[in-house]
Amino acid sequence: MMLRDSRDSFAARWLPHPVLSIVLTAMWVLLLNSVTVGGVLLGIALGVVIPAITIRFWPRRPPLRSYRKVAAYVLLVMWDILVANVHVAWLILFRPVSKLRTRWVCVPLDLESPEAITVFAGTITMTPGTVSCDLAADGRCLLVHCLDAPDAELAVQEMKARYEARLKEIFQ
Numbered sequence: 063m064m065l066r067d068s069r070d071s072f073a074a075r076w077l078p079h080p081v082l083s084i085v086l087t088a089m090w091v092l093l094l095n096s097v098t099v100g101g102v103l104l105g106i107a108l109g110v111v112i113p114a115i116t117i118r119f120w121p122r123r124p125p126l127r128s129y130r131k132v133a134a135y136v137l138l139v140m141w142d143i144l145v146a147n148v149h150v151a152w153l154i155l156f157r158p159v160s161k162l163r164t165r166w167v168c169v170p171l172d173l174e175s176p177e178a179i180t181v182f183a184g185t186i187t188m189t190p191g192t193v194s195c196d197l198a199a200d201g202r203c204l205l206v207h208c209l210d211a212p213d214a215e216l217a218v219q220e221m222k223a224r225y226e227a228r229l230k231e232i233f234q
Contacts, residue, residue, distance in 0.1 A: 076110060078117045083109035124177035124233060131232050138228070142189050150190040153210055166195075167214045169204045169221055178233035179204070185225050192221075 077083055090105035091097055113120075126132060153162065169186075173179050179201065183194035186206055196205040211217040 076114065079113040079120065082113050085109075086112055124175060127232055127234075131228065135228050135232060138224075139185050139188065142224070146190040146192075150209065153191075157210075162210050163212045165208055165211050165214055165217075167206050167208060167211065167218050169206055169218050169226075171202055171204055171226070172222075173226060173229060173233070174201075175233045176201075178229045181233075182225055182229055186221060 087102070087105040087109035090108055091101055094101045094105075171179060171182070173182060179197065183197065183204055186192050186194040186204070191209040193207045194204055195207055197203075198205075206217075206221070208214075208217050
């Protein structure tokens with residue numbers, strides 16, 4: 063029994079976030095744009111060292127209910143980014159600036175997890191035409207700037223239904 067506890071401690075200390083380690087290694091190899099032994103070894107070193115150094119900033123792992131839902135969310139966001147790029151390009155090329163209906167909207171948050179709120183704000187910012195700008199001090203409202211939103215309530219409802227509802231399923 064004592065041997066098992068020491069193994070768990072060893073693994074937790076050297077690989078506190080194994081998925082993050084794998085992602086960092088893969089991203090490093092992709093950034094190099096070639097697969098070499100040295101590049102992979104450096105990627106593995108970064109994948110081990112960075113999570114070990116930053117463990118103090120990760121009080122606990124974010125609870126994920128379903129990796130399948132995470133994958134579906136990533137695909138949805140990638141699709142939305144593609145569609146929004148085309149829409150924003152159309153707005154810029156064919157709509158006069160005076161006809162754009164830019165506005166600030168406050169999106170009330172049902173999310174409670176800081177990780178979920180961060181993913182939600184990041185998703186809004188990555189989608190062209192919207193930028194998340196501020197989080198209320200109590201964490202209950204996210205201020206978002208919309209490039210073209212004729213109806214503020216509809217914009218809020220779309221963000222909540224499209225992203226926040228899915229993130230609630232993933233994180234809570």
